[in-house]
Amino acid sequence: MEDFGHLKSEMYHGVYFASIAELTKENDEYIGWYNDVRCHKRLQGMAQNDYRLHTLAVFSV
Numbered sequence: 001m002e003d004f005g006h007l008k009s010e011m012y013h014g015v016y017f018a019s020i021a022e023l024t025k026e027n028d029e030y031i032g033w034y035n036d037v038r039c040h041k042r043l044q045g046m047a048q049n050d051y052r053l054h055t056l057a058v059f060s061v
Contacts, residue, residue, distance in 0.1 A: 006034070 011030045017023040035048045043051040 007027075007030065011026065017026065036050075037047055039045050039047060040051070046054065
């Protein structure tokens with residue numbers, strides 16, 4: 001579960017949350033950033049959702 005390792009190291013390391021609601025909000029924001037913004041070397045420098053759309057476009061021709 002490499003992605004969970006990223007989540008822990010990039011978001012949770014040394015961070016304390018005052019409530020479950022705050023943790024949930026931060027988690028949702030991180031997942032959105034990870035899927036829509038963060039570039040991945042193994043995905044040719046694209047964000048995950050961009051790579052999926054790119055791949056689907058190839059097959060829908």
